[in-house]
Amino acid sequence: MHVELREATAEDAKAIRALVEVVLPATYDQIDPAYATRELESWQVEDIPDALEDGVFVVGEVNGRIIALVSATIDDRDRFVMTTLHVHPDFQGQRLGSRLLTEVVDLVDDKALWTRYPEGDDNAAAFCERHGFVAEVVDDPPFPKQVWARLDRD
Template sequence: MADSPSLVEVRAQRASEPTFRAGTVADIPGFRALGEAVVPSTYGPIDAAYAQRMLDEWWVPEVFETSLARNTHLVAEVDGEVVAMANLGRVSRSYRDFPYVTGDREVMWKLYVHPDHQGRGIGRRLLAGIEALVEGDELWLEVVDGNAQAYDFYRAQGFEEVERVDGGPWPDDVWMRKELPMDRAR
């Protein structure tokens, strides 16, 4: 019988340093698994039906295929497993309509870190990677009203709340923007 790994070995495996790379279609199952780990615990307390809607409508292979074709995706992986992802695109190339948005904003549509890997700086590193890809001088994002952890994270990273959009039967969308220096390295 093989020896079981010690607690120290298990912690060392979990603490493996993440690698960062561009996302691909091969990551779609990993994206879905990440969504299943993050969405219910993040959005369930806000609105369980909305959390399920997110998984059913926005965390499905067809949407990721479209998103990968239109947007830039960054992935953090540990031992071959997707543990975080972020993506960047323009409002004009979204598969969703935003009739209340003026201009062609560059938007970080997703930034999610698996709960087992939060607190390790992965989210900040993905955000820095996204910021480096922005062509203009500002980055936008949406946060679901009630997601205080994400809201507070983005505020700490220099984002400011700009507008709230009535979600109707769903939680409101909070749009945040960060001004980026034009002379930043790309």
């Protein structure tokens, strides 16, 4: 199976929404269903084209079907943050997440790359650890605590 990685476009909005409708509940419902719902609400089809202009969005596509997404942006603290890394459950375990991470890391140059995930997401924690991220901070928002992890680029 060949997965093509490419920059997301506004025409991908519905397919991106369809992807997150599958991935978010599958990933987060066991941790906190309210968190999954809140995250899903941030992916409205009509908002996606504008969001694509605010950062880097790369999709993974198989036979015209979007099966993965990574996004990154500069946050209000001037950190380069990988905000999304989603792979459809049917395609997990094939190192696609690693390929998507590489796409983002290649853009960072010598800056640190940050990401976040809810405390209790053992898959995200293991993925980050395997790729050299170090947990730095645990925030305490109204939903599950957020673990911030940093990957230093030397």
